[in-house]
Amino acid sequence: MGKKVLISACLLGKNCRYNGGHSQITELNEIDVEWIPVCPEETGGLGTPRPSAEMQDNAENILNGKGKVVNNKGINVTSEFIRGAEKSLQSGLETGLKTAILKSKSPSCGIGKIYDGSFTNTLKTGDGIFAHLCQINEITCISSDNINQIKKTLAKVK
Numbered sequence: 001m002g003k004k005v006l007i008s009a010c011l012l013g014k015n016c017r018y019n020g021g022h023s024q025i026t027e028l029n030e031i032d033v034e035w036i037p038v039c040p041e042e043t044g045g046l047g048t049p050r051p052s053a054e055m056q057d058n059a060e061n062i063l064n065g066k067g068k069v070v071n072n073k074g075i076n077v078t079s080e081f082i083r084g085a086e087k088s089l090q091s092g093l094e095t096g097l098k099t100a101i102l103k104s105k106s107p108s109c110g111i112g113k114i115y116d117g118s119f120t121n122t123l124k125t126g127d128g129i130f131a132h133l134c135q136i137n138e139i140t141c142i143s144s145d146n147i148n149q150i151k152k153t154l155a156k157v158k
């Protein structure tokens, strides 16, 4: 088997985004790795399509019960987000992988920048819940925004 790499399933073309679409990056098909696709929000029991959701605090606080994730209907979906992130992390850890390619800006998968919780299309510094969990479990996470960095990093993955 090839090198295993965790990936947000929507980046491989799975229609699991909140709006029922995907965020496929076709260049990923040319990279010689064994993808382990996960969608933390579907895994947490949120169906597709689903209302968009934003984090109301940083990932660390949310995971420690001090913050929440709500959807655009005002419903608290924190437990679904945490459950899905934990199960998806487990799928990755079971394979022994050390690298993840994650969809930018998502409240689950985003790295470095996420929406600020106001549902006004405004970004702030921070990581999604799943991305944060991966990083504290020593999985190197690369944002889908940076295809050059993805190619460079995956060329070195053993």
Ligand code: SF4
Pocket: 007, 008, 009, 010, 011, 016, 017, 018, 038, 039, 040, 041, 042, 103, 106, 108, 109
């Ligand atoms: S960004 Fe993550 S949670 Fe959102 S659809 Fe893609 S894989 Fe699922």
